[in-house]
Amino acid sequence: MTLTVGVLGYRFMGKAHANAMARLPMFFPDAPDVERGVLIGRDESALRAAADRLGFERTATDWREVVGEVDAFYNLGPNHVHAEPSIAALEAATPVLCEKPLANDLDGAERMAAAAADAEVPTAAAFNYRFVPALRYAKNLIEDGELGEIRHFRGRYLQDWLADPEAPWSWRNDEELAGSGALGDLGAHTVDLARFLVGDVERVSGHLRTFVDERPVEDEDAGPDETRSVTVDDAYSAQAELDGGAMATFEASRVAEGHKNDHTVEVHGSEGSLRFSLERLNELEVLRDGARGYETILITDAEDPYLDHWWPPGHVLGWEHTFVHENYAFLSAVASAASGTSRSDEAADAYRPNFADGLAVQRTLAAIEESHERGEWVDVDAGR
Ligand code: SOE
Numbered sequence: 001m002t003l004t005v006g007v008l009g010y011r012f013m014g015k016a017h018a019n020a021m022a023r024l025p026m027f028f029p030d031a032p033d034v035e036r037g038v039l040i041g042r043d044e045s046a047l048r049a050a051a052d053r054l055g056f057e058r059t060a061t062d063w064r065e066v067v068g069e070v071d072a073f074y075n076l077g078p079n080h081v082h083a084e085p086s087i088a089a090l091e092a093a094t095p096v097l098c099e100k101p102l103a104n105d106l107d108g109a110e111r112m113a114a115a116a117a118d119a120e121v122p123t124a125a126a127f128n129y130r131f132v133p134a135l136r137y138a139k140n141l142i143e144d145g146e147l148g149e150i151r152h153f154r155g156r157y158l159q160d161w162l163a164d165p166e167a168p169w170s171w172r173n174d175e176e177l178a179g180s181g182a183l184g185d186l187g188a189h190t191v192d193l194a195r196f197l198v199g200d201v202e203r204v205s206g207h208l209r210t211f212v213d214e215r216p217v218e219d220e221d222a223g224p225d226e227t228r229s230v231t232v233d234d235a236y237s238a239q240a241e242l243d244g245g246a247m248a249t250f251e252a253s254r255v256a257e258g259h260k261n262d263h264t265v266e267v268h269g270s271e272g273s274l275r276f277s278l279e280r281l282n283e284l285e286v287l288r289d290g291a292r293g294y295e296t297i298l299i300t301d302a303e304d305p306y307l308d309h310w311w312p313p314g315h316v317l318g319w320e321h322t323f324v325h326e327n328y329a330f331l332s333a334v335a336s337a338a339s340g341t342s343r344s345d346e347a348a349d350a351y352r353p354n355f356a357d358g359l360a361v362q363r364t365l366a367a368i369e370e371s372h373e374r375g376e377w378v379d380v381d382a383g384r
Helices: 012-027 044-054 083-091 106-119 133-143 182-197 319-338 355-374
Strands: 002-008 033-040 058-060 072-075 096-099 123-126 150-158 201-209 214-216 227-229 235-242 247-253 262-269 273-277 283-287 295-298
Touching: 002 012, 002 319, 012 033, 012 044, 012 319, 033 044, 044 058, 072 083, 072 319, 083 096, 083 106, 096 355, 106 355, 123 319, 123 355, 133 182, 133 262, 133 273, 133 283, 150 182, 182 201, 182 235, 182 247, 182 262, 182 355, 201 355, 235 355
Parallel strands: 002 033, 002 072, 033 058, 072 096, 096 123, 150 247
Antiparallel strands: 150 262, 201 235, 214 227, 235 247, 262 273, 273 283, 283 295
16 A cells, blocks of 8 residues: 655655655665655745655645545644644544644643544654664663663753854744743653653653843844844753652753754663763663673664664664654554554554653653742653
8 A cells, every 4th residue: 555645844854754755665665655645835836846855746735635635644843833733634533743842832732642542543753763773772771671770861952053142033932832942842852762761750840041032033024133032941951750760860952052963861770871872873882781881882783773774784874764764663553554454442552652652741841841930849740
């Protein structure tokens, strides 16, 4: 069967997912056939050019005409656009992949997860870093008990694209549109990795900070010195307790000079530790079996997660390959559900992280913000 996919959004994430779909036939021959059917956007001329560039059959300017007519709907729009189109697609029993964070507020995330539970079709919260082979390898080490009882998770996501106060305002700087700043944009990934590697977040104590509270507007119809307020955080930090008793610290910044896309994760257990850095995504540093120090493992062998689909050992992968793995897993789940090879009650969990995972992350983000406002620890109702 050929899956026809409708995609809302054609900029950064549109390119990442279109590229991933295009790579599947060559590198994942058992993936379902996928047609990039409809590209959805508002600016017809830009949309047409993007459709040609990204390999889509046709375009549409109204997602309402698309969500019930395709085999899978990708919501790659800004955070405030995540809820309504995704819920409409789920009400039409269309599987949905939605970029992270799930929504710009907890209410939207709750409604999206409820619609997913009713629809009983595969859903994806697009936390692509779960699909880094080295982090899959790390999860296997932890699950095999190689680190013993987990005591610490430490996640840090540093960027510097907003360090310059003259860097222009965008929807990512607006609470109504984005929901939060570094917390939701970057922290969502790290919280999801904590859940993936160790466990749910039980309670948090958070701190948010906005360093630049006004930025120049660069829209074509903006005035020469027009500025707009920044109403979200530039950075956040939080400490947390995870399910099972491990301690966690989370941190992210979009004003950390010298750091471009520096997502690091460390896990310490009673028998060992591991360290990962996105800037060296093919490597995992591991300390186990009483060794005196970390060993660096190059995760590029055929037996390593996903690597048998790519190149010989040492021919390293990149950031974009995580989207290929993510799309392979999601579209395989969609095809399985569509062909009836998985029962409807299994379909909802055929792919992880799904909307329930996205909601658990959103509840943690909301608790971090609430803790910051109240100045005290806050329990996270992760809806377990
Ligand atoms: C922000 O710059 C950003 O693009 C995030 O939105 C992505 O989720 C992250 O993977 C890379 O950085």
